[in-house]
Amino acid sequence: MVGTRTGPVADLVVEVVRLSGVAGRALARVAGRISNVLTPLGWAMIVVVPAAFVAGYGLGWMELVLVAWAGLVIAVVAAIYLVGRSPITIELRVPHSRVVVGEGASGQVTVVNPRSRRVLGSTIEIPIGAGLAEVVLPNLRKEAVFIHEFAIPTARRGIVPVGPVRTIRADPIGLVRRELVWTEERSLFVHPKTIAIPSTSTGFVHDLEGNPTRDLTNSDVSFHALREYQPGDERRYIHWRSSAKTGRYMVRQFEETRRSHLVVALSLATGDYANDEEFELAVSVAGSLGIRAIRDARTVSVLVSETTPEFAKRKLLAVRPLSTVTRARLLDDLAVVESAPTALAIADVARVAGEQVAGISVAFLVCGSGVTASELRSASTKFPVGVEVVAVVCDPESIPGFRRVAGLSILTIGYLEDLQKSLARSAAA
Structure with missing residues (x-):
């Protein structure tokens, strides 16, 4: 900030601050990308090579100079392995999203080379629960398809995350390692075992949705039979046609319905x-x-x-x-x-x-x-x-x-x- 000051000096300060901010953000992005691909051996190489150059030329040790140049060549070759992106397409399928504990479950990875040229092989990693499955992908000819099926453990209840599938690009020495994610994560629900049990009609709430039981009652919605009138019965349940035929008052009797x-x-x-x-x-x-x-x-x-x-x-x-x-x-x-x-x-x-x-x-x-x-x-x-x-x-x-x-x-x-x-x-x- 330069306040209300104007002039060449103030403009220079503003420009320096702006450029330093841009440079800082760019360096942070580069550092983040480098840290994502470097292995511990790669970090060691970054420290050893400059130190060997300084010590070799400073002290006149040609052996250290040779070590430094050899390390630099190896680092350049390792970086070449990270260039470009594989043209393949990868699909992850888990046919069943729910299984019972102990049942067999499997997933499938399909790799397709849609290009008209051969694709070199690589390594595919598939996280399965707490484990990790590694699949060696062979060289694929043009329009070739590679299918790999794998088992999913279902010995315990729970949710087993499967994926995402990622490919690994790394140099033979192990200085760099780049992971490319190709699919989303899938979830497999492992349910507990259950068994079919008999239905029960136990309940006490009378309503139209209830199930009739063998218990008889004087007031409900499930008609059962007729019986003779007894003192205390409600007159509204008298069946007048049957009463006229028999000469005695007959009332409706119901089966009790219950909703549990x-x-x-x-x-x-x-x-x-x-x-x-x-x-x-x-x-x-x-x-x-x-x-x-x-x-x-x-x-x-x-x-x-x-x-x-x-x-x-x-x-x-x-x-x-x-x-x-x-x-x-x-x-x-x-x-x-x-x-x-x-x-x-x-x-x-x-x-x-x-x-x-x-x-x-x-x-x-x-x-x-x-x-x-x-x-x-x-x-x-x-x-x-x-x-x-x-x-x-x-x-x-x-x-x-x-x-x-x-x-x-x-x-x-x-x-x-x-x-x-x-x-x-x-x-x-």
Whole structure:
């Protein structure tokens, strides 16, 4: 800044400042590009070659001069490897965006040489999750196509990022390395295992969308039969035509219809599980229950524990709802849930769910063997009166079973397949 001064000196100062700024930005861009392609060996060469020139000519050591010139020639040759861009086109395909844990999954890289001349081979890198796959691309003749299929690991739930595919151009010595990105990243959702379970019509809200049950009632929308009038019956339900034929008052009797609002509460507290196997089984149970409710077009809420921040002064009493719009959306959310030491235990999850979710008719509490029967009984009391509470304890070391504790149904399962039998036994009890 030169203020209000004018004249040749002021103009010179302004021009110098402007040019220095332009030069500084240009040097920063060049330095950034150089740092992106130089390897540690390349940086060492940048230091050694000038030092060898100075020391060799300054001290008269011809050996150092020869070393300096040899290093300079090698650096120039290495730089030639970075010139230009390969004319090939690369496409990354992941045929399936969602798979079940343990299922086979694969991806495909297609390389095409659209030119009329041969293209030299190079190395292709494909990041797959935490790993990296390297593919040696051979020389491609004109209009040649190279296809490479690779496996994607699905041993664990989660989201596996695949790509972006990049080619590596480097000199044989390893002074420079240039990465060219060709594709975008793809994501593969690895869902938990689920199993088909029987439908349930448990619920207490009467409406036109409900499912008829075997329970009979005097007022509903699903007509069942006629019976004789009894004192206390409402006159509006009298069937006058049948009454005229029989000579006695006959009233309509209905089947009770119910629409269930199911709550599936999954504990993410590490202390509620003895090991990772129990937790994975619990995630599969929650997914199976939620999918059954979605298929039955029921109102369902799938809730998981929130995690208390590390330096919080008090425990965070909150739950996180998962998406139940579609089966795929629910499984996408379940694919990324993880247990945590500071996550809410099942009793606190039940407490928050009972306070925040309205109109609950059935609540499933899903946990591991770290939760005792008395703790489950305490958790069941957090829901309003009349809510049917079913606890599903995942314990591969125990024998599958069913028992009732003070109005609470406790299902113990060792494998996911045990859930079908346990629910059927619970419904018949």
